[in-house]
Amino acid sequence: MSKFHLGWFTNFSNPPWNHQWAGTEGRDWPSGDAHVEFTRALERACFDYIMLEDSSMVSDIFEGSSRVDLKYGLYSPKHDPLMLAPKLAAATSKIGIIATASTSFYPPWLLARRFASLDHIAHGRIGWNAVTSSEDRAAQNHGLDGLPPHDERYDRADEFVDLVKNLWDSWEPDAHVLDRENRVYVDHEKVHVLDHRGKYHASRGPLNLMRPPQGHPVICQAGGSPRGRAFAAKNADTLLTAGGEPADMKAYRDDVRARMAEAGRNPDGCKIMYITTPVMADTEDEAQAKAARLRASSAAKLETSLAHISAVTEIDFAALDLDTEFSELSTNGHTTTLANFTKLGSTPREAAIAWANANFRYVGTPDSVAEQMGEVMAEVGGDGFLITGNIGRRFVGEITEGLVPALQRRELVRSEYRHDTFRENLLEF
């Protein structure tokens, strides 16, 4: 089997601040220094990328109040990922850095410019997590009453991505000629006006910066619905999705690859990354005991999980009877997340606990977890894992200094970067 890829997902939470192994990072992270430290560790472990998630709201859906969301630091506070990305880029030289930005709120020209600038600053190591956003609360921070309907958001996003790509392409690769003899800095014949007037967006163009070093920064996405998958098949270079049963992982991958082929793309051009939080300790018994502790039900876990699902679906789960079987629920937010959530148990309480534990699938010593991950990848066919969990020194260290060396000894992941740009490393195998 060929090697698989590794990414890190920052996962809607801040570094740990109150558990036994929390150091100073839970308090100090706003300077960005802790993220620099983590990104350097991930680069030492030859990760393909770190993905900086984003949303733009303080949710108050659960209980009709932000009490629980803020108490546990759910979805906020957080940096604007586009401001953090250059700091991470300046401190590293190989790892890819993906920043999330919404097609529902950014004007396309501004987004094209920011990601082109970032890709130049990072010497070709930037990715864009193209999200359509899921919350009216976020829309309201941008002066809108609410979001457009789910599928229409993807229609808007399709046109948005095409326009952004055209803006990146509005400078031919050799437009920046620096011709000393003829005193020409930029050849104006190689810079093109677009005059785009579409159904949803308009921009005259051209961009006011050269084409990004990667041509197009890597595009990341996480759509699970049929419309989301169609968008991904057309646009995504890497896809993020839930882990779960290998048969489901394979079915998702096969479906996306078939859609890519239908859209005229090479299915190997998109790397599908499955979320997981490995649970490791020095011995199998200790790891199993640790997993049992992590999986144990608690009031805090229940509250966090319910507030989390409330935030992304904008359904107040505090208003439901936690022990009554689910009734029909629908959302204009994360449709796939809601569908997955309700499958995990017959009542909100069962589902919330199972959801909080869903990522604890691989348990053992670093060696046995490496073996389990290798077996699942062989069954699924690729392409890699997206590690998530608390972004604290101890857990990051378990991954970068324990798991990754064990994976490298099995030649399941890379031991060195072969290329300088994110896309080249992502497409290497």
Ligand SMILES: Cc1cc2nc3c(=O)[nH]c(=O)nc-3n(C[C@H](O)[C@H](O)[C@H](O)COP(=O)(O)O)c2cc1C
């Ligand atoms: C691993 C993962 C990361 C995600 N990160 C973000 C994010 O940072 N910001 C955001 O608005 N949505 C994020 N989403 C939500 C997706 O963009 C998408 O809205 C969601 O998966 C529902 O897709 P669907 O509408 O096609 O079902 C993420 C989803 C997943 C699975």
